[in-house]
Amino acid sequence: MIIHKEETFSTDEMKTLQLERLKKTVEKVYKNVAFYQTKFKKANLTPESVKSIDDLQKFPFTVKKDLRDHYPYGLFAVDTKDIVRIHASSGTSGKPTTVAYTQKDIDNWADMVARAIALAGGEPEGIFQNAYGYGLFTGGLGLHYGAERLGMATVPISGGNTDRQITVIEDYKPTVIAGTPSYILKVGEELKAQGYDPRNTSLKYGIFGAEPWSEEMRKLLEDTFDIKACDIYGLSEVMGPGVAMECHEAQDGLHIAEDHFIVEVINPDTLERVPDGEEGELVFTSLTKEAFPVIRYRTGDIASITREKCKCGRTTTRMSRVKGRIDDMLIIRGVNVFPSEIEHYLIQINQLAPHYQVHLMKERNLDIVELHVELTEEIFGQINGNMQHEIIPTIRKLVQHSMKNHCLISMNVKVLPPRSIPRSEGKAVRVIDRRTEALPI
Known part of the structure; x- marks a missing residue:
């Protein structure tokens, strides 16, 4: 020492x-x-x-x-x-x-x-x-x-x-x-x-x-x-x-x-x-x-x-x-949450890889959050690459419940195949702010 x-x-x-x-x-x-x-x-x-x-x-x-x-x-x-x-x-x-x-x-x-x-x-x-x-x-x-x-x-x-x-x-x-x-x-x-x-x-x-x-x-x-x-x-x-x-x-x-x-x-x-x-x-x-x-x-x-x-x-x-x-803190409908808090609970879900992105969007003048998560290679193999498999809605609900229960935010959750979320060679890009974009009607 x-x-x-x-x-x-x-x-x-x-x-x-x-x-x-x-x-x-x-x-x-x-x-x-x-x-x-x-x-x-x-x-x-x-x-x-x-x-x-x-x-x-x-x-x-x-x-x-x-x-x-x-x-x-x-x-x-x-x-x-x-x-x-x-x-x-x-x-x-x-x-x-x-x-x-x-x-x-x-x-x-x-x-x-x-x-x-x-x-x-x-x-x-x-x-x-x-x-x-x-x-x-x-x-x-x-x-x-x-x-x-x-x-x-x-x-x-x-x-x-x-x-x-x-x-x-x-x-x-x-x-x-x-x-x-x-x-x-x-x-x-x-x-x-x-x-x-x-x-x-x-x-x-x-x-x-x-x-x-x-x-x-x-x-x-x-x-x-x-x-x-x-x-x-x-x-x-x-x-x-x-x-x-x-x-x-x-x-x-x-x-x-x-x-x-x-x-x-x-x-x-x-x-x-x-x-x-x-x-x-x-x-x-x-x-x-x-x-x-x-x-x-x-x-x-x-x-x-x-x-x-x-x-x-x-x-x-x-x-x-x-x-x-302070600049990274998300304020969604009056609730404050840091990306690190989201990570804290996501990593505890065994079916998911430790990669995620938070997409912020507007819908009828309200802030909405879409959380992108990835399946592990093991789970993806178990469902034979079928992203319509019945296990997907179960994982989506599990993530939504965890975010609502622990981070107090309701989120839309998008479950993706392995390696779908871009990997960074430096600092990870965790938050994508799309609130100035027009959403499709």
């Missing part, structure tokens, strides 16, 4: 370190970022306003719109000559969010991710198969540098090209694989289709993230590959992957790198902090970033935190698995 000293600090030791770094960060952004200086002055705040960790609550929040409004370089705290790397979001819902790193940022990030991979079971003598996408997305390079920093032989295969993923698993004998849970499940599905048993590979640990996933999905991945599956958390605005990581010993919440970040959980409506253990929106303040520090960044991710010591011996604050993003 690899445990770093920062992961066993007492509460007082961690707060002392955080306060020292918070003061420097607030002073840095006040001096170098006009956006923050203006916001702080409006709130009658200066760097001298920070005398304790609790004083952070006086400072205004930063939101994604602020990043877009100052695209591309308006929130950078260093000159471009000091920047060695730039990452950005896809920008599919507006201007992309652009973030930057100095060499020290890259070094800190590599250390952070190396620590995260060790938390998940990675060891210096192991081989790391990185199936996260490389490029402007922070996942691929973030995990890559961390694995190398840990001393692992790193295979930069990136996302996609499933046949090559299988070749790497079979020939290179990796001990750890990283990627989105939905895509790695697709790799397992294809291994079986090619006659391999995914449980008989060299893999011991999996690092999965970049999309919300349920405890049931974890069990499915672990059963499919005979591995320990651990959740990793991060987002480009805060740093990238490695902000928090689940330990393989307990698998009971993600350990936050508190020497680099302060975490808060707020009620997204009142903006007040909520008690530990209560779900709310995660808010992060960076403590060591040079190029792109953030003060009280509202992530939009829903989770809770606990400060109880973990069974693994680490003392860092832990966050729950992300339930979903």
Whole structure:
């Protein structure tokens, strides 16, 4: 077991370190970022306003719109000559969010991710198969540098090209694989289709993230590959992957790198902090970033935190698995539900494969939901490919009852043959909003 000293600090030791770094960060952004200086002055705040960790609550929040409004370089705290790397979001819902790193940022990030991979079971003598996408997305390079920093032989295969993923698993004998849970499940599905048993590979640990996933999905991945599956958390605005990581010993919440970040959980409506253990929106303040520090960044991710010591011996604050993003929450006729909640109950239905899509549509000015699900290969074989078989209505009613009973939403359910729902090579597309389309009369 690899445990770093920062992961066993007492509460007082961690707060002392955080306060020292918070003061420097607030002073840095006040001096170098006009956006923050203006916001702080409006709130009658200066760097001298920070005398304790609790004083952070006086400072205004930063939101994604602020990043877009100052695209591309308006929130950078260093000159471009000091920047060695730039990452950005896809920008599919507006201007992309652009973030930057100095060499020290890259070094800190590599250390952070190396620590995260060790938390998940990675060891210096192991081989790391990185199936996260490389490029402007922070996942691929973030995990890559961390694995190398840990001393692992790193295979930069990136996302996609499933046949090559299988070749790497079979020939290179990796001990750890990283990627989105939905895509790695697709790799397992294809291994079986090619006659391999995914449980008989060299893999011991999996690092999965970049999309919300349920405890049931974890069990499915672990059963499919005979591995320990651990959740990793991060987002480009805060740093990238490695902000928090689940330990393989307990698998009971993600350990936050508190020497680099302060975490808060707020009620997204009142903006007040909520008690530990209560779900709310995660808010992060960076403590060591040079190029792109953030003060009280509202992530939009829903989770809770606990400060109880973990069974693994680490003392860092832990966050729950992300339930979903505020933007992803479906509001159907007054009922709120996250796709991860739908997944939670669907995976418990044995006749269905762990792939689904939620289609949102309009009918007579009312929102309706059509849930697309897939049969398993085994059930499909039992009915000899006859999608009119009497078992189909039974499964449809079972799904409808489960969704109504647990998620409180009435859904139309479309039962499909195996492999009918598109597989993603990155983040799974779970929700298709068709409410602007005209439905056939």
